[in-house]
Amino acid sequence: MAEAAEPGRRLWIRDPLAILAEGAGGGIVVAGTRIVEHVPAGARPAGPVDEIFDASRHVVIPGLINTHHHAFQTLTRAHPLAIDKPLFPWLKALYTVWGRITPEAFRLATRVAFTELLLSGCTTAGDHHYLFPRGLEDSVDVQVAEARDLGIRAFVTRGSMSLSDREGGLPPEALTQDDDAILSDSERVLNLFHDPAPGAMVQIGLAPCSPFAVTKRLMRESADLAARHGARLHTHLGETLDEDGYCQSMFGCRPVEYLEEVGWLNDRVWLAHGIHFTDAEVARLGGAGVGVCHCPTSNMTLASGRCRTCELEAAGSPVGLGVDGSASNDSSNLMEGVRHALMINRLTYGAEAVTHLDALRWATEGSAACLGRSDIGRIAPGREADLALFTLEELRFSGAHDPLAALVLCGATRADRVMVAGRWRVIDGQPLGVDTGMLHEAHSRLAVALFGTL
């Protein structure tokens, strides 16, 4: 097995079928955790190499970066209470069962979601976890441990819900925590796990769930706390017209005005969805450098609307990609999300305006920018060696010509190899160290036991 984890040990990923990088037709050289050299077509690396991986069957792209997910929702996919509903009724239906989650179910849900992401070519797993019922107070710790075990890079955002339906919010009281408990745990996990250094394998952000699930005080104090730790902020915003109506009646303003009022209009913030913005709001968000995670699969499933990706990018907002929770996707396949992004944006902007390279860019460089990272998201010397390698050997690719376009247009969903920080984590389509059969059995058994209604 080709490895390149040791510092100074050089692995040449040689002569790829295609690669999403300039001047690297002959492949790339990886040393330690980083890419150190591009090899032009027909050439050899400038220096000696210790190992060679023949990539002539592979299309090589930067590892995909997921910037929005809720791993726990893998336990309630395609749930009869929630299917065929728009966001607010969907949420209210699932709130009635999510409180039943147990620590072991949550651990397995995280493992399932992160493994699915990895298999789809994702090397950085973002998760927005906002459910902390009794017994799950250490949810962030669990997610960090699972990511480390799988070897996937993680960006875990400590989510929160503190505004219950008794106080005018949407979630039931049983699923909320008080602001002080949330802020105290947020500080704890920032101190314990957040690594601001380039090459970090674990980063932590703060993520009050949405305007309709937390208090104004929590929004403000989360922003202050994140600023003190140099950490980023994340929340759901602009997902549905119901949210617009809620903000008007609860706060007397639109969601973007609310964001500004609580100190969130800056370039350390990225938002999930970002659909229902006016032209003036797009300009304000772009001018402030607020990032937006586009979640095409979820937006189509819940019929929430279409993200204004092109206008946001033109205004200055980084645009990334996310699968969103597995109860509104209902999978955790980011490569599938790339294809969905291409399709829904073509429907919005036209066939010539959005290409497969745009969709791949959102899932890589755009997502990296949302997370405030310049060490991942591209295949370039000096960047972390996070790579996804796909073959075109399934029947669905037969007859395909442009290999990079084929990945998106023919519908690649499963990577053959995935490298994170210079180490192979998926080989021959299998995640290292995970028995997917046993994981499936244990996770689905708990999903039925805890959430089954039939």
Ligand SMILES: [Zn+2]
């Ligand atoms: Zn979400």
